[in-house]
Amino acid sequence: MQMRDxxxxxxxxxxxxxxxxxxxxxxxxxxxxYHALTYATFPxxxxxxxxxxxxxxxxxxxxxxxxxxxxxxxxxxxxYETHASEVREGGVxxxxxxxxxxxxxxxxxxxxxxxxxxxxxxxxxxxxRSANMVVMGAxxxxxxxxxxYLDDFVDSRFSRGRANxxxxxxxxxxxxxxxxxxxxxxxxxxxxxxxxxxxxNKQLMIKGNDALCLGAxxxxxxFYIGYPISPATTILIWMERNLVGPGKFAYQVxxxxxxxTGLLGGGFAGRKAMTATxxxxxxxxxxxxxxxxxxxxxxxxxxxxxxxxxxxxxxxTEQSDLFSCMYPAHGDVRLPVIAVGTVxxxxxxxxxxxxxxxxxxxxxxxxTEMAIAERVQNITKPDLADFKIENRKVYEGTNGYxxxxxxxxxPMPIPGNPGAYVANGSEHDEMGDTTHLPERxxxxxxxxxxxxxxxxxxxxxxxxxxxxxxxxxxxxxxxxSQEAYAQLRDQGLDISWYYTMFLNPLPPKLLEELQSKDLVxxxxxxxxxxxxxxLRSEGVKAKSITQYxxxxxxxxxLVQHISEMAQASEKATVR
Amino acid sequence: MSKKNPEYDFKWxxxxxxxxxxxxxxxxxxxRLEETGLPIENNVVxxxxxxxxxxxxxxxxxxxxxxxxxHGRSLPISMGVKMGRPDLxxxxxxxxxxxxxxxxxxxxxxxxxxxNICAVVMxxxxxxxxxxxxxxxxxxxxxxSSTPFGKMENEADxxxxxxxxxxxxxxxGFSGNxxxxxxxxxxxxxxxxxxxxxxxxxCVTYNDTYELLKGKPKEGIEPLVxxxxxDHEPNDKAAAYNLIQKRGLPIGVIxxxxxxxxxxxRIEDIWSKAKEQTAQQLIDAYEF
Numbered sequence: 063m064q065m066r067d068x069x070x071x072x073x074x075x076x077x078x079x080x081x082x083x084x085x086x087x088x089x090x091x092x093x094x095x096y097h098a099l100t101y102a103t104f105p106x107x108x109x110x111x112x113x114x115x116x117x118x119x120x121x122x123x124x125x126x127x128x129x130x131x132x133x134x135x136x137x138x139x140x141x142y143e144t145h146a147s148e149v150r151e152g153g154v155x156x157x158x159x160x161x162x163x164x165x166x167x168x169x170x171x172x173x174x175x176x177x178x179x180x181x182x183x184x185x186x187x188x189x190x191r192s193a194n195m196v197v198m199g200a201x202x203x204x205x206x207x208x209x210x211y212l213d214d215f216v217d218s219r220f221s222r223g224r225a226n227x228x229x230x231x232x233x234x235x236x237x238x239x240x241x242x243x244x245x246x247x248x249x250x251x252x253x254x255x256x257x258x259x260x261x262x263n264k265q266l267m268i269k270g271n272d273a274l275c276l277g278a279x280x281x282x283x284x285f286y287i288g289y290p291i292s293p294a295t296t297i298l299i300w301m302e303r304n305l306v307g308p309g310k311f312a313y314q315v316x317x318x319x320x321x322x323t324g325l326l327g328g329g330f331a332g333r334k335a336m337t338a339t340x341x342x343x344x345x346x347x348x349x350x351x352x353x354x355x356x357x358x359x360x361x362x363x364x365x366x367x368x369x370x371x372x373x374x375x376x377x378x379t380e381q382s383d384l385f386s387c388m389y390p391a392h393g394d395v396r397l398p399v400i401a402v403g404t405v406x407x408x409x410x411x412x413x414x415x416x417x418x419x420x421x422x423x424x425x426x427x428x429x430t431e432m433a434i435a436e437r438v439q440n441i442t443k444p445d446l447a448d449f450k451i452e453n454r455k456v457y458e459g460t461n462g463y464x465x466x467x468x469x470x471x472x473p474m475p476i477p478g479n480p481g482a483y484v485a486n487g488s489e490h491d492e493m494g495d496t497t498h499l500p501e502r503x504x505x506x507x508x509x510x511x512x513x514x515x516x517x518x519x520x521x522x523x524x525x526x527x528x529x530x531x532x533x534x535x536x537x538x539x540x541x542x543s544q545e546a547y548a549q550l551r552d553q554g555l556d557i558s559w560y561y562t563m564f565l566n567p568l569p570p571k572l573l574e575e576l577q578s579k580d581l582v583x584x585x586x587x588x589x590x591x592x593x594x595x596x597l598r599s600e601g602v603k604a605k606s607i608t609q610y611x612x613x614x615x616x617x618x619x620l621v622q623h624i625s626e627m628a629q630a631s632e633k634a635t636v637r
Numbered sequence: 638m639s640k641k642n643p644e645y646d647f648k649w650x651x652x653x654x655x656x657x658x659x660x661x662x663x664x665x666x667x668x669r670l671e672e673t674g675l676p677i678e679n680n681v682v683x684x685x686x687x688x689x690x691x692x693x694x695x696x697x698x699x700x701x702x703x704x705x706x707x708h709g710r711s712l713p714i715s716m717g718v719k720m721g722r723p724d725l726x727x728x729x730x731x732x733x734x735x736x737x738x739x740x741x742x743x744x745x746x747x748x749x750x751x752x753n754i755c756a757v758v759m760x761x762x763x764x765x766x767x768x769x770x771x772x773x774x775x776x777x778x779x780x781x782s783s784t785p786f787g788k789m790e791n792e793a794d795x796x797x798x799x800x801x802x803x804x805x806x807x808x809x810g811f812s813g814n815x816x817x818x819x820x821x822x823x824x825x826x827x828x829x830x831x832x833x834x835x836x837x838x839x840c841v842t843y844n845d846t847y848e849l850l851k852g853k854p855k856e857g858i859e860p861l862v863x864x865x866x867x868d869h870e871p872n873d874k875a876a877a878y879n880l881i882q883k884r885g886l887p888i889g890v891i892x893x894x895x896x897x898x899x900x901x902x903r904i905e906d907i908w909s910k911a912k913e914q915t916a917q918q919l920i921d922a923y924e925f
Binding site: 089092093264265266267268272276279280285287303304306307308310311313315316317319320323324325326327328329330331332333335349350352353357440443444446461475477478479480481482483484485486487488491493494495496497498499502 | 638642644645646647676677678679681683691693694699700701702703704705706707710713714715716717718719720721722724725742743745746904907908911912913914916917919920923924925
């Protein structure tokens, strides 16, 4: 039987190589031309704790982490017991029979479970660190992956120009052969994985948060301040390492309040400023974001969503910050929001967010989420020539300038140059001095909102637009929704597809089309149906499919609920 | 603002100490302009919320840039400005409520960083703009609108706090002597690192301490303020500590540590350890 893709879940204790195994498989597969995507969860502790990572390998681009597990690799008993039920009918469970927890173990589902003496086989090669390769060999047998693919991978991975390269390469190849042979004796097999079709364009293998960092730097980011918080910490670490040199600044401060107010200072001083945080930190930034809107300072805040509220679920995924991101502050405020749905969009979204901030001179929220932040995936290598980089309009005249004159955007003076003004969080007049006059509050409020009209150039995806019923997801639910949409279309359901990462302001033409539909179905990972609520306030007949498990949607649930809703027009909740 | 703005209706009470602080800051900025030749727009005044923060709108003559932000956050805003543009002269103006209460959490980090800015705190021992509530420097037992039966906390000792937190330049001033205060602010601006100029700036309406500070020599009442003797060694931390334990309020430079690099200098130091790469180079590194 030929397979188009397969999903392997590695589960065990933190520190048992769960993540490295999955990433190693993904790397080996992409090296030979497959597409790969990994999806990880983490324990909220430094050492140990149950953890798992899933890798999906396919001969075509991958949209989601995959519903079903074809192969489970269980490094300990707890992992076996927790995840065995997720393995599909006809799937395979490999457990490490060398782990003492599996002594005298008789699997509940003997037909698909099999013990692989991973440690012993690795030891027998003389290279204890080849355990990953034993597993890789076992997996290669299960999907009948030709040996030369794996040999190529080992050659390139371990050719490091050291004296013992040959020795290490030989032991790793031997480990793979041992894993393969041992599995072959079990008689288990999944089928034949379709041969890889090498992508035409150059590819990057990259994590969502790293792609976002690259996009920001490509957009000219030169000022980053942050505070550690899962799942945004990796952005801070990346910036501290890479945003260095004259004219650049990356720095860890003492709280998210210092992050946002520090950004305000940097943006005011002329820098392209950004921070990244998650729910709790975002809440602390509320007042500062209001100040950025009020005083018209360009900056970008990245919200890497996790489960909330309060400390919530620090290492799980959710899309429940949309209300907060759009309306983060007291008073009349509605911030521009870009929400990325894929690793590629994380790169693009960061460029758009910084461009928007510079263009309208104010704060922009870039939303992402745990499931994208930690996902490692192959993407087409972006070509910087495809992106236009924008810089704010700077005031270049003499002194006596009225920085806040009129009802629309005006050039921004930069300290050190003529045009001094006061950036003021109190309502102010044209020079930035505090005022309470009604006509000023009217002018400035309308001025601030009018600037949003400069941000209506976002693009959107659409397909089969003639249908009266549409699916429109947002953020990381894009992938599962897109897969569900494709399946439903194959089944003959007449339904439209819409998607955009520009949630505020929505592209006007998109909004117009959505308003004409009888029903817009919005799969989203929150209880309240936040995006459909916002769409309804814009006159769209939107209803959500909600889920609040801390996990992404499964495609099959969406297929079921979308088709039910298309018939009954009811809100649905996945449990 | 350089001339009277009819829209701006905020006024300090006649006799407010903040008039003297404003004058002193203007003197210091003009002196700096004359000495360095850098235009007045090279200065950024970051203001806190309260009576004192309005100083940024009340400066006369040619205007520096200003940032009148949110309550308690003048220090991290000033950090952003300074680290965004280390060539600018950044001055914070704030009151004791803004700086020591809601903003208190930001003092220690700037001291540790040795952020190269000068913070001028106008201490009147009361929240004036909200009409007379107790502040960190209000004395124990004092009746205010928010302490109807007397204040229940001990008063903060800001100078001792700054010294303990490792602020690298600490001066104490009095709004009643703007020329002297201007000298302290200028010395603070010139100091390479975090400098605090803590100023007694009385509130004539809710906490009038002029008499206490100046004393009544004719009636034999000693003034609270006294000039720090010339033989004081400001780089001696123990001497600085002893100085502020003495009765009354010493005026002058209390402590000065010029041995530590400031944050912007430390950032420059790490450039030699890190490899600067272009966006294209960073992207290329992920190619396989």
